[in-house]
Amino acid sequence: DVxxxxxxxxxxxxxxxxxxxxxxxxxxxxxxxxxxxxxxxxLRLIYFSYDVKMKEKGDIPEGYSVSREKKERFSxxxxxxxxxxxxxxLCASSSxxxxxxxxxxxxxxxxxxxx
Amino acid sequence: KNExxxxxxxxxxxxxxxxTINCSYSVGISALHWLQQHPGGGIVSLFMLSSGKKKHGRxxxxxxxxxxxxxxxxxxxxxxxxxxxxxxxxxxGNQFYFGTGTSLTVIP
Numbered sequence: 341d342v343x344x345x346x347x348x349x350x351x352x353x354x355x356x357x358x359x360x361x362x363x364x365x366x367x368x369x370x371x372x373x374x375x376x377x378x379x380x381x382x383l384r385l386i387y388f389s390y391d392v393k394m395k396e397k398g399d400i401p402e403g404y405s406v407s408r409e410k411k412e413r414f415s416x417x418x419x420x421x422x423x424x425x426x427x428x429x430l431c432a433s434s435s436x437x438x439x440x441x442x443x444x445x446x447x448x449x450x451x452x453x454x455x
Numbered sequence: 456k457n458e459x460x461x462x463x464x465x466x467x468x469x470x471x472x473x474x475t476i477n478c479s480y481s482v483g484i485s486a487l488h489w490l491q492q493h494p495g496g497g498i499v500s501l502f503m504l505s506s507g508k509k510k511h512g513r514x515x516x517x518x519x520x521x522x523x524x525x526x527x528x529x530x531x532x533x534x535x536x537x538x539x540x541x542x543x544x545x546x547x548g549n550q551f552y553f554g555t556g557t558s559l560t561v562i563p
Contacts, residue, residue, distance in 0.1 A: 382555035436549045441486020441503045449496030
């Protein structure tokens, strides 16, 4: 069974803390994504990566950074957590070589509360 | 900018009813995806289609490329179908754009 695994399901962090969200996929996918999901706003792309050490900003990258040192692992970093970063964070992965479309696979999500 | 628009936002149905969720998009696509999200977060892919129609059990997805429109139908709805259904489009650069979702509640 294909898997995207997010390291933490629920986190509570203090304002100003550095937060790491880890994501691992076992499908040898080239593309990995970090999304944020808020009520009424849907899924918004924070960053994506199409290869090891490659990253591209999404729609809302401010306050976030990412790291992809290995193909299977994509980390989201909140350098200094703020209360407006309280949200659900979803990691996803997909292949990139099927021109008729690529199934996207999601992790279970990480609920982050910043107090 | 909203590349993907879904309707309705919320939908309540009686068990057994036929349900339709609509999706319109404004960008060129390589595929359209229907996703399901149950309470608790996890999102699973239901369909990926680039033309025509696909069927899986009681779920049917159709797409009209010329009109940039897709529908997800659920026949003989059941309470376990209660979830958020999300339409997403994938462009030729492997980027995904998501609708805001349709929250479906099926009442026994």
